[in-house]
Amino acid sequence: MTTASASRTAGRASTAALLLAAAVLTACAPQDAGTSGTAAASGAAPSTAADCAKGALATHTAGTLTIGTDKPAYAPWFSDDKPSNGQGFESAVAYAVADRLGYPKDKVGWTVSPFDKAFAPGAKDFDFDINQVSINDDRRKSVDFSSGYYAVRQAVVALKGSKAASAKSLADLKGVKLGAQVGSTSLAAVTGQIKPSVQPAVFDSNDLAKTALKNGQIDALVLDLPTAFYVTGAEVTDARVVGQLQNTGGATEQFGLVLDKGSALTGCVTRAVDALRADGTLARLEKQWLSDAVAAPVLS
Amino acid sequence: MSTAAAEGGTPADGAENAYRPSARRLAREAHRRRRSRRSALIAAVSTAVTALALYLLVVNSPGWQRTRETFFNAAYARQALPEVLRGLRINLELMTVCGALILVLGLVLALLRTLRGPVFLPVRLLVTAYVDFFLGLPMIICLLVMITGVPALRLTGVTTDPLLLGGAALVLTYSAYVSEVFRAGIQSVHPSQRAAARSLGLTGAQTMRHVVLPQAVRRVVPPLLNNLVSLQKDTGLVSIGGVIDAVYAAKIITAQTFNYTPYLVSALVFIVLTVPLTRFTDWVTARTDGRRQQGGAV
Numbered sequence: 072m073t074t075a076s077a078s079r080t081a082g083r084a085s086t087a088a089l090l091l092a093a094a095v096l097t098a099c100a101p102q103d104a105g106t107s108g109t110a111a112a113s114g115a116a117p118s119t120a121a122d123c124a125k126g127a128l129a130t131h132t133a134g135t136l137t138i139g140t141d142k143p144a145y146a147p148w149f150s151d152d153k154p155s156n157g158q159g160f161e162s163a164v165a166y167a168v169a170d171r172l173g174y175p176k177d178k179v180g181w182t183v184s185p186f187d188k189a190f191a192p193g194a195k196d197f198d199f200d201i202n203q204v205s206i207n208d209d210r211r212k213s214v215d216f217s218s219g220y221y222a223v224r225q226a227v228v229a230l231k232g233s234k235a236a237s238a239k240s241l242a243d244l245k246g247v248k249l250g251a252q253v254g255s256t257s258l259a260a261v262t263g264q265i266k267p268s269v270q271p272a273v274f275d276s277n278d279l280a281k282t283a284l285k286n287g288q289i290d291a292l293v294l295d296l297p298t299a300f301y302v303t304g305a306e307v308t309d310a311r312v313v314g315q316l317q318n319t320g321g322a323t324e325q326f327g328l329v330l331d332k333g334s335a336l337t338g339c340v341t342r343a344v345d346a347l348r349a350d351g352t353l354a355r356l357e358k359q360w361l362s363d364a365v366a367a368p369v370l371s
Numbered sequence: 372m373s374t375a376a377a378e379g380g381t382p383a384d385g386a387e388n389a390y391r392p393s394a395r396r397l398a399r400e401a402h403r404r405r406r407s408r409r410s411a412l413i414a415a416v417s418t419a420v421t422a423l424a425l426y427l428l429v430v431n432s433p434g435w436q437r438t439r440e441t442f443f444n445a446a447y448a449r450q451a452l453p454e455v456l457r458g459l460r461i462n463l464e465l466m467t468v469c470g471a472l473i474l475v476l477g478l479v480l481a482l483l484r485t486l487r488g489p490v491f492l493p494v495r496l497l498v499t500a501y502v503d504f505f506l507g508l509p510m511i512i513c514l515l516v517m518i519t520g521v522p523a524l525r526l527t528g529v530t531t532d533p534l535l536l537g538g539a540a541l542v543l544t545y546s547a548y549v550s551e552v553f554r555a556g557i558q559s560v561h562p563s564q565r566a567a568a569r570s571l572g573l574t575g576a577q578t579m580r581h582v583v584l585p586q587a588v589r590r591v592v593p594p595l596l597n598n599l600v601s602l603q604k605d606t607g608l609v610s611i612g613g614v615i616d617a618v619y620a621a622k623i624i625t626a627q628t629f630n631y632t633p634y635l636v637s638a639l640v641f642i643v644l645t646v647p648l649t650r651f652t653d654w655v656t657a658r659t660d661g662r663r664q665q666g667g668a669v
Contacts, residue, residue, distance in 0.1 A: 186626070187625075187626070190629035191441075191631070192434060192437045192438055192441045193434060207627075207628075209627065209628035209629065209630065210628065210629040212440065212628075212629070212630070213440075213441060213628075213629035213630060214629060250613060253619070253622055253623055253626050254622075254623075254626025254627060255626075258623065258627070259627060270615065272533070272612075272613025272614070272615075273610075273613055273615055273619065273623055274611075274613050275610075275611060279519070279611060279612075279613070280613075282519045282523075283519070283533070283612070283613055285523070286519065286522035286523055286531055287522065287531055288522060288531050288532075288533055288612070288613065289613065332437065
C-alpha cells in the first residue's frame with residue numbers, strides 16, 4: 072500500500088521536526104547576562120570600603136545611580152510627587168545615600184517602580200528602591216535590604232466625633248471597622264495586635280483608604296505615624312490621630328532600601344546608611360521632614 | 372461493493388445462517404484498528420516531546436531557581452489557600468446575585484430596545500443611550516464612581532457598603548453587555564416567524580413571548596455563558612472598595628511576604644471554577660445544535 076508508506080514517512084518527518092523544534096527551544100533558553108551575581112548569597116556582598124569605589128559601582132546604568140519609587144509618591148516622604156526635588160524625608164535620604172556612594176545629585180536618576188513590581192523576580196530597573204518598605208524575614212527571601220533608615224510606628228486615625236476617635240485602648244477598637252493599605256505593616260498591626268471582630272477593609276492605595284474614611288465606609292484607618300499626621304493635618308482635616316500602637320516583640324520595625332536579591336551593591340548601600348545613622352544625618356532629616364510626628368498617646 | 376459477492380462460506384440453514392463478517396471486512400477492521408492505534412501512539416509521543424521541551428525550556432532557564440522559590444512555594448501555598456477560599460465566598464455571592472439581576476435587566480433592556488412603533492421612540496433612545504454609555508465605560512471607573520462617589524453624596528437611605536455598591540456597578544455594566552447579546556438573538560429570528568405568528572392571531576406581546584424569545588434565547592446561550600464566566604472574574608474588581616475577595620486575599624499575603632505563590636493559588640481556584648462552566652457551555656451548545664439537526668438535514 073503506497074498510502075501507508077507515504078504516511079509513515081510523513082510521520083517520521085513530523086516526529087523529527089518536533090524533536091528538532093524541541094532541541095532548538097531548549098537551546099534558545101535565554102542566557103543570563105551575568106552582570107549581577109545571581110548565585111551570590113546576600114552575605115557575600117563587599118564589606119570593605121575598598122570594594123565600594125566612590126561613584127564607580129556596578130550600577131544598572133554605568134555612571135549613574137538609579138533609584139526607584141512608586142507613583143504617586145506621597146508626602147511627607149516625598150513632596151509634590153517629584154522624588155527628584157530632594158524634598159520630603161525619603162527623597163532627602165535617597166540623595167544622602169547616593170552622595171555617600173559618590174553619586175552627586177546630577178548623577179542620580181529616578182524610575183517609577185510600583186510596590187508590587189519592586190520585589191518581583193527578574194532584572195530590576197533600579198539600583199535600590201525607596202518606598203517605605205518595612206524589613207521582615209519573609210521578604211528577605213525575595214529581595215536584599217539595606218539596614219533600616221527609619222523606625223516605624225503605626226498610628227490610628229479616625230474622624231473627629233466618631234466612636235473610634237475616643238478610643239483609649241486597643242480593646243476600644245475591637246468592634247470598629249478598620250482600614251489599612253495592602254502590603255503595609257499597618258495591616259499586619261491590625262490583624263496581629265488589634266484583632267478586630269469586624270473584618271478589616273484593605274485598600275490598594277492610601278488615597279482609596281482616605282476616601283473610604285471620609286465616606287464613613289470605615290471607622291478608622293491604620294497608617295504609619297508620619298503619614299497619619301500628614302493625613303490629619305493636610306488631607307482629611309476632620310480626622311484626628313487617635314493614638315499609636317506599641318511595637319510588638321523586641322525589635323522595632325524598620326524601613327529599608329530594597330535591592331535585587333544578591334545585588335552587588337547591598338553591602339555598599341548598607342554601609343552608606345549605617346554611616347548616615349552614625350553621623351546623625353538620618354536623625355537630622357527626620358527632624359526636618361517628619362517633625363510633625365510628635366508623640367501620640369500609646370494605645371495598649 | 373456488494374455484500375453478497377463477498378459472503379464467504381456456503382449458505383446453510385438455521386443458526387448456520389447467522390451473519391458472519393467476510394474475511395475482507397475483518398481485514399478492513401483490523402487495518403482500521405491498527406491505524407487508530409498508530410495515530411494514538413504518534414499523538415502521545417508528540418505530546419510527550421512537546422511537554423518535555425517546554426519543561427526543559429523552563430527548568431533550564433537561568434532564573435528558574437528563583438522563579439520556583441517565588442511562584443511555587445508549597446509553604447506559602449498552604450498559608451494562602453484558606454484565606455483565598457474565604458475570599459472566594461465574596462466572588463461566588465456576587466456572581467450568583469449579580470448574575471441573576473444582570474440576566475433579568477439585560478432581557479428587559481433588550482425588549483425595550485426592540486419595541487416597535489413610533490410611540491416608543493423615547494424609550495428606544497433612552498435604552499440605546501444607556502447601553503452605549505455602559506458598553507464604553509471602563510469597568511474599573513464605573514466601580515470607582517459607584518464605590519467612592521455615591522457615598523460622598525451623603526444621601527440618606529443609600530448604602531455605603533462597598534460590596535453592595537460594587538455589585539451595583541457590575542450589574543450596570545454587565546446588563547448593557549447582556550442586553551446586546553439578547554438583542555442580537557431577538558433580531559436573528561427570521562421575520563417570517565413573526566409574520567406567521569401574527570397571522571395566526573397572536574398579539575405582538577404573545578408573539579414575542581411564545582415564538583420569538585424561545586428561539587432567540589436558545590441561540591444566545593453560549594455568548595451568555597461567556598459573559599457569566601467573564602463576570603466571575605470581574606467580581607474581584609470590587610476589592611478596590613476594600614472588600615477582600617479571593618484574588619485580594621492572595622495579594623495581601625504576597626505584599627506581606629514578597630512571594631507570588633498566593634496569586635498562583637487564587638488563579639488555580641478560579642480556573643477550577645471556570646472549567647465546569649465552560650464544559651457546560653459546550654454541552655448546551657452541542658445539545659441545541661443536535662436539536663436543530665432534528666428538523667432533518669435535507
